[in-house]
Amino acid sequence: MNCGECQEILSRFIDGELDEKRSTTVSDHLAVCAECTVLCDDLAEILLQCREPETDEAVPPNPAALWRRINNLIESELPAEIPVEEKPRGWFARGWNLTFSQAGVAVLSIALISSLLTIVGIRNYFEPPGNDLPARASEPPSTFQRLLSKVGLVETSQQARERRVKEQQAAIEYWDKRVQMRRVTWDHRMRAAFDRNLFEIDQVVDDYTQILRKDPDDQLSEEMLDSALTEKMNLLRQFSEL
């Protein structure tokens, strides 16, 4: 018998389920094989343990008390992992635990912003921007307007101008491409007239761009630049339809 055959029937050998002949064969092998003997001893020990009746120590005397003790121990050692009632997350979850001074500052801020917005609203309601724009054309923005711009409540005139110019330039580029495609079909007179007018408008645009670089608050130049760019766009659009 080899070790494989012996280990295969070792459990039955320990249980005494083998016939005499095979039992003798296993005994003979165990007598000469140390490895199988050790395995046999271990297996016999395990089976013996399994067959022993349950002792009193195996059952806790008061299971409920034991679980309470375990719970208490866990709670005392791991407070951070205790599941707590879920709170709303985000700005509201952390913003309302204010000190008295913080609350005061918040109230004052709200009052100030509300006042500013009210004043802006009243000014816009009673004085539509178009009505006296020409009269204010060359005046710099008031302190009030500067303040609003600084706090980011309104767009500065420069920002607004840059945005408008960008939009107009995009439209001009579009129409210019169309004109470039079509102008080969125009006669000489048409091309010459178009070029002269475009040159004139470009001169105006350059003039006002330079003035505005020196004085960004010159609203009259801003208005004229806006008008010249619109004219350029219209000229390109109309000639692109030829």
Added chain:
Amino acid sequence: MSHSAKIGYGLKRPKKTTILLLLSVVFFFALTANDVVGQRRFSRNFPAGKNVRLQLLNRSGTVTVEGWNRPEVSISASLEAPAATISPQVIEGAILINLMKDNQGREVGNVNFNVRVPYACVVDIETLIGNLIVTNVRGGSVRAHISSEGDVTLTNISANTVQAQNGIGDLFFDGDILPGGNYRFASMRGTINIRIPFNSSFKLVATAPSTRYISLGPFANSNLSYVGDGRRVVGKFGDGSSTLTVTNQRGGISFFTR
């Protein structure tokens, strides 16, 4: 021999005359035909209701519109070669002529229009290049727009709304400023002359940023003031019941009385 020579001689003389005559005829017809190809004419009349409106969009050439005391619109045009297509349409009392649309993608010559309209006609004329002239019109609105070069001349106009605009060229308005009206004149480069009655009343915004030449003439008063380093005049004349806006980017503005 001599007979045949005689016959031959007899045949030769009418041949030369015929050739000369033929050449003359061909030359004459060539000249006439050239004239016909180079200059064509268009003419059409339309009956006009009370609220007639003329909308004309030309490509190049002069457009002249004149009011008359007849309930009809007469349109005549001379067309230079290559002749443009003109297809007038009448939609809800409005007479529409759009040479841009009718001739898109084609090379066409100048078209010079001469249009007669009832006095009360609403006039809206536009061209890419060329002069626009409107005379004796008293309708609700007059609009004359030149995309690039040309002069706008509006004479004896009495309309509630007047708009005139050009690129390079002069602009002249001679007419009434009606109470509650809106009058807008704009040029890129040229001279703007406004001739209006002294009893007009208007809110004025006149801007000549490049030349700073704004001559108010007899209309100068304490209610009109120069702002923006003299680039603009704003204020009221009379009770300021109408609005007058004049902008000349690279030219001057002058006011005169009628």
